[in-house]
Amino acid sequence: MEAAFALTxxxxxxxxxxxxxxxxxxxxxxxxxxANEVAALTDATLEIRAGEVTLIEGPSGSGKTTLISILGxxxxxxxxxxxxxxxxxxGLSERNLPPLRxxxxxxxxxxxxxxxxxxxxxxxxIAIQMKDPRAKDPRGEARRLLALVGLADRSHHLPADLxxxxxxxxxxxxxxxxxxxxxxxxxxxAALDTKTALSVMELLRELATVQRRAVVVVTHxxxxxxxxxxxxxxxxxxxx
Amino acid sequence: MWSLAKKLLLHDRLRFAVAIAGVSVSVMxxxxxxxxYFGFMDTASSLIDASHADLWxxxxxxxxxxxxxxxxxxxxxxxxxxxxxxxxxxxxxxxxQFKLADGGDLGVQIVGIETxxxxxxxxxxxxxxxxxxxxxxxxxxxxxxKSEYPKLKIDRVGHTTEITGVRAQVVALTQGIRSFTTSPIxxxxxxxxxxxxxxxxxxxxxxxxxxxxxxxxxxxxxxRINALPHLAAYTTSEMSKRTRAYWSSRTGxxxxxFTTAVLGVIVGFVVVGQILYSGTLQYIREYGTLKAMGARNxxxxxxxxxxxxxSAAIGFVVGxxxxxxxxxxxxxxxxxxxxxxxxxxATLVVTxxxxxxxxxxxxxxxxxxxxxxxxxx
Numbered sequence: 001m002e003a004a005f006a007l008t009x010x011x012x013x014x015x016x017x018x019x020x021x022x023x024x025x026x027x028x029x030x031x032x033x034x035a036n037e038v039a040a041l042t043d044a045t046l047e048i049r050a051g052e053v054t055l056i057e058g059p060s061g062s063g064k065t066t067l068i069s070i071l072g073x074x075x076x077x078x079x080x081x082x083x084x085x086x087x088x089x090x091g092l093s094e095r096n097l098p099p100l101r102x103x104x105x106x107x108x109x110x111x112x113x114x115x116x117x118x119x120x121x122x123x124x125x126i127a128i129q130m131k132d133p134r135a136k137d138p139r140g141e142a143r144r145l146l147a148l149v150g151l152a153d154r155s156h157h158l159p160a161d162l163x164x165x166x167x168x169x170x171x172x173x174x175x176x177x178x179x180x181x182x183x184x185x186x187x188x189x190a191a192l193d194t195k196t197a198l199s200v201m202e203l204l205r206e207l208a209t210v211q212r213r214a215v216v217v218v219t220h221x222x223x224x225x226x227x228x229x230x231x232x233x234x235x236x237x238x239x240x
Numbered sequence: 241m242w243s244l245a246k247k248l249l250l251h252d253r254l255r256f257a258v259a260i261a262g263v264s265v266s267v268m269x270x271x272x273x274x275x276x277y278f279g280f281m282d283t284a285s286s287l288i289d290a291s292h293a294d295l296w297x298x299x300x301x302x303x304x305x306x307x308x309x310x311x312x313x314x315x316x317x318x319x320x321x322x323x324x325x326x327x328x329x330x331x332x333x334x335x336x337q338f339k340l341a342d343g344g345d346l347g348v349q350i351v352g353i354e355t356x357x358x359x360x361x362x363x364x365x366x367x368x369x370x371x372x373x374x375x376x377x378x379x380x381x382x383x384x385x386k387s388e389y390p391k392l393k394i395d396r397v398g399h400t401t402e403i404t405g406v407r408a409q410v411v412a413l414t415q416g417i418r419s420f421t422t423s424p425i426x427x428x429x430x431x432x433x434x435x436x437x438x439x440x441x442x443x444x445x446x447x448x449x450x451x452x453x454x455x456x457x458x459x460x461x462x463x464r465i466n467a468l469p470h471l472a473a474y475t476t477s478e479m480s481k482r483t484r485a486y487w488s489s490r491t492g493x494x495x496x497x498f499t500t501a502v503l504g505v506i507v508g509f510v511v512v513g514q515i516l517y518s519g520t521l522q523y524i525r526e527y528g529t530l531k532a533m534g535a536r537n538x539x540x541x542x543x544x545x546x547x548x549x550x551s552a553a554i555g556f557v558v559g560x561x562x563x564x565x566x567x568x569x570x571x572x573x574x575x576x577x578x579x580x581x582x583x584x585x586a587t588l589v590v591t592x593x594x595x596x597x598x599x600x601x602x603x604x605x606x607x608x609x610x611x612x613x614x615x616x617x
Contacts, residue, residue: 065615068615069612069615072532074532074610074611074612074614074615075612098531098534098535098536099534100534101532101533101534101611102533102534102535103534105532105533105534106533107529107532107533107614109529109614109615111525113525113526113528113529113614114526115244115247115248115523115526116251117247117248117250117251118244118247122243122244122247126244126530127529127530127533127535130530130533130534130535130539130540131533131534131535133539174533175533177533178533178534186614186615
């Protein structure tokens, strides 16, 4: 059983966050040109609100990953608007996006993507430092975040010495580095057994409820629906 | 960044060891090859550099210091009479046959100098470690270098032999005076030297060493001597550079050593580049994750450059120590490897540049890394 959560803190940045943290309006994304043109997303509109868990479901190739990539400012849409921090950032160049991503998003992946050479503490601390080179005490903040996800006693373990669930908690702690209001998970429970998957989802749910973060999770797993405030179905590039 | 870079490097210790080995071998090759070159060059010009003369005067048209054509002694008096010349001394250099103890002969380079009791010659054997330098004025007296013992098949001061049929006796030994031509240098007084090389006649001189009078301009005196027919004067520094340049270009020794040094750098470049690149590929998803979460390219690039610089620093220390060991080992084989602080400093700069350039491929890979790729697969 994973250690108990410690989600009693509230983060000052979150308290001031507006109810709507991000908004996609009429998003379209086309890959390729001419005969090879493929429409991955068509006229997708989605609002991401503080304190909500949004599940994005759909078959493989339906456009889920494209949707969260555009939401997370990792991909430029070919049409539509992306509203973050109360402005449309769809047209911003890649050079201007890293600070926006650092301020607004944390990412959690199916494969954890933790540096195998670094301890849990270092993995979190380095992400904090990378997001903000002027961060005052990245290691202290990393300790606090690991405690928040119930891994205070595992902070000096390498990823290889952690269970799948513990690795994903480290990844969540890393995603929380820099205090982003939106967490985006790409199949974050797919590599975990049922019990651990539900435990990780509970943690994400509490992050939304207690800390008023917006959690957006792409999944194929219908068992996670009970944690969601909203389930968005994507099929053939359209939000149903 | 340094901490992350260090941990990423040390995580795979075998790969790190290979990277360090690559840099170390590269550093050692550069130091030893360039050091050998400078060692050879020091050897080539050691007689000139050890002299106290302001000017060396030889026959015009001579290219090689060792194989210079002699000229008639009358020129010596002409030089001595040039305004501004305080003192002149003759030097006679040529090759002669040294009779070995086993009956064979060995070509040696005779260096005939002027020995005047009570006066320090402008050119004299230095680093005398045994025997008596003052006995060089005796008929047939010679001074050889200790390192040439095996070649000359002698083992002590007092050894008697023949040079071109004339009796010669070792009266002193030096340490570390060797010839670039590989023929042992044999110092002798002018009279003895002429007796060892009868073919040159009694009036032959190879060089005239000049001490310029106090208050006189060396350049002005040099110009006056150069105005004399068939003679060419060089400052000691010019003569030294000229000799080094001759051996460096004519024998190709410079190109040879520097080519090997460059190959060393290329080997280091390839090894470090490959190691850094494979390390970057290994962590590409993690780097992508950092970029996705807002890390700027410059931050991720710093981690890679830091890895390159750590490899450079450790490789330099190990390679530098290896070169030091090689220097000691080569000294036993009579090979001089000239290692000096500025060579180490230059090699450190080359090593840093090599490792930084080797990191370029990894840097390009990270710069081109699409942060959205972390969502793919």
